Amino acid sequence: MGANGPSLPDRARNGRLAVYAIAAAIGLILAFAPFLFGDVRSQQVAARICVFIVLVASYDLLIGYTGIVSFAHTMFFGLGAYGAAIALKQWGPGWSAVLVGGGAGIVAAAALAALIGVLSLRVKAIFFAMVTLAAASVMLVLASQLSAITNGEDGLVYVAPKLLTPATILFTGADGKAAKWFGVRMDGKIAAYYFVFLTCLVLFAALYRIIRSPLGAVLEAVRENEIRAEAIGYRVVAYRTAVFVIAAVIAACAGVVWAVWLRYTGPETTLSFAIMIDILLMVVIGGMGTMTGAVIGVTVMSLAQFYLKDLMGAAAEATAAIPVLPQLLNPDRWLFWLGILFILLVYFFPAGVAGTLMKKGTH
Amino acid sequence: MAAPSLETKDLTIRFGGHVAVNSVSCAFRPGELTAIVGPNGAGKTTWFNLVSGQLAPTSGAIFKDGRNITRLPASTRAGVGIGRAFQLTNLFPRLSVLENVRLAVQARAGDGWRPWRSVGAFPHLEKKAMAHLATVRLEDAAHVPAAALSHGDQRKLEVALLAAMDPDIFMFDEPTAGMSVDEAPVILDLIGAIKADRSKTVLLVEHKMSVVRALADRIVVLNNGELVADGAPENVMALPIVREIYLGVADAAP
Structure with a gap:
């Protein structure tokens, strides 16, 4: 212990504890979200946070752990989503449609990732990024143009498997309708949320295992020093390709879950570059190379995207008597404040929230 | 004499018009510590890079225990027993x-x-x-x-x-460069211990003549990318060309 408060290792340990505590709190809230928040919108936000944690964590496996910059993550997300969506649309609701269609999407994502990886992970990082950008653009155009299968810009609307529809009764209550537990009806809606939550939990746990494994150690070695990693015996191209495929498969799985939850799949919800930018921002806010950071980054950003407008509306009303301020806080200017929030986050947490808190010493 | 564990045949690399390593043929055997000396820019580190796979040769071949490894990537060469430390620190x-x-x-x-x-x-x-x-x-x-x-x-x-x-082949590239006098012995003792295990082949690029004299069984001299001398230390050190190369450079270190 130094005279100026906790010593550096202590501070790093406290920071790590703080990050795990925040992530655990978010996890607990997500686990009980239907019981904590009754309204539909909150459940939509909670489900989006679950799916995006997986999506962002799998992207962090690439950019944060291995040092691969890709702009094609939404492409893999979209392949999974469209796989499930097309099958559900064509065959009608059913788990076989989700499994076969989603499975086909996941296999397609893996194959495409392997192809892109083998063909272009040898080249310089900037060229690889450009290749992924091109591939993602092509996929976006294909989804819009192949209207016969994808219904173009309008996207696909379909029905989820029967278990997850609101009419399903999980537990019958005294009145013959779905039983109420702690004020929440045990119907298909809650089944749908827990389908999302548990699948995402398994996927996130899988990612967490990978980064703690010998393979994860090699990925960090590749990021830190490619030439030395090769010199001590690791085939860098093979590891890069493998991790690109793994991340693509996980993103595609998240896409399947998202498609089943939304009961709608279109370019705007899966493939658009706006989502790719969201993913990038979430990784940066959470902290690159910290899987726990994904949890924090996604939560901060999703809450801001969904609730900043409401908050500003309330603030504008509260400050109605004061000049200028209500105009500044007008909900129409929410993007302005979101931008300020980003600047502040990047300024105070240069390595992301989790990255900065866990870093040994000060920045 | 044992069969060579490592051999380069007519190994050459050109960078544009510059021939950095020019037709170097040389064989090394287990239990032998060879010092590779020569002035700066002689091609010592480039020759190392060719052997451990960081660079691909323009022509020539490399053999490990008789197996042609010229086209193998660096990671596979590490797998077959060629180990390399770097002159400029190269860590994670x-x-x-x-x-x-x-x-x-x-x-x-x-x-x-x-x-x-x-x-x-x-x-x-x-x-x-x-x-x-x-x-x-x-x-x-x-x-x-x-x-x-x-x-x-x-x-x-x-x-x-x-x-x-x-590895079977240890390649040290100026392992004690920039080290203080009291730190260097740790490294030199380690190299001595590796040499004492008669199954290993050790290659050592080194400028300090005191280190070379203490450890080397054999000296290979490179100059302008060419192998100009190869033999027992006492013979090589006496050669006029070596004296010429090292005149003023020789044994700057204690």
Whole structure:
């Protein structure tokens, strides 16, 4: 212990504890979200946070752990989503449609990732990024143009498997309708949320295992020093390709879950570059190379995207008597404040929230 | 005499019009420590890069135990027993000292492709890594990021990484460069111990003539990319060309 408060290792340990505590709190809230928040919108936000944690964590496996910059993550997300969506649309609701269609999407994502990886992970990082950008653009155009299968810009609307529809009764209550537990009806809606939550939990746990494994150690070695990693015996191209495929498969799985939850799949919800930018921002806010950071980054950003407008509306009303301020806080200017929030986050947490808190010493 | 463990035949690399290594043919045997000397820019490090696979030759061939390895990538060459330490420290800067060495041990054990079990499930790898750290007296710094080490300690870690690869061919590129007088013996003792294990082939690029005299069984002299002398230290050191190359440079170090 130094005279100026906790010593550096202590501070790093406290920071790590703080990050795990925040992530655990978010996890607990997500686990009980239907019981904590009754309204539909909150459940939509909670489900989006679950799916995006997986999506962002799998992207962090690439950019944060291995040092691969890709702009094609939404492409893999979209392949999974469209796989499930097309099958559900064509065959009608059913788990076989989700499994076969989603499975086909996941296999397609893996194959495409392997192809892109083998063909272009040898080249310089900037060229690889450009290749992924091109591939993602092509996929976006294909989804819009192949209207016969994808219904173009309008996207696909379909029905989820029967278990997850609101009419399903999980537990019958005294009145013959779905039983109420702690004020929440045990119907298909809650089944749908827990389908999302548990699948995402398994996927996130899988990612967490990978980064703690010998393979994860090699990925960090590749990021830190490619030439030395090769010199001590690791085939860098093979590891890069493998991790690109793994991340693509996980993103595609998240896409399947998202498609089943939304009961709608279109370019705007899966493939658009706006989502790719969201993913990038979430990784940066959470902290690159910290899987726990994904949890924090996604939560901060999703809450801001969904609730900043409401908050500003309330603030504008509260400050109605004061000049200028209500105009500044007008909900129409929410993007302005979101931008300020980003600047502040990047300024105070240069390595992301989790990255900065866990870093040994000060920045 | 034992069969050569490493051999280069007419090994050549050109960078545009510049011939950095010119038709170098040379064989090395287990139990032998060969010092590779020559002025700056003679092609010593480039020749190392060709052997360990960081560079691909323009022409010529490289054999490990008689097997042609000329076209193999660096990672596969490490797998067949060619180990290399670098002249400019070349570590994993943000990973801990222990993790640096553990990665080399893990590569040797072939455990890099295990995605499901925790690193903690392989305690023998960590134990081995700690033993290698102890050899270079870095065990107390095990949990410090490599980038936080002093220059001398980074050089020691560099050598520990090579030792952890447990290769048949050890290639040291000025292992004690920039080290203080009291730090260098740790490295030199380690090289001496490797040499004492008669099964290993050791190549050592070194400028300090005192080190060369103390350790080398044989000296190979490179100049302008060409092999100009090869033989027992006392014979090579007496050659006019060597005296000429080292005139004014020779034995600057104590």
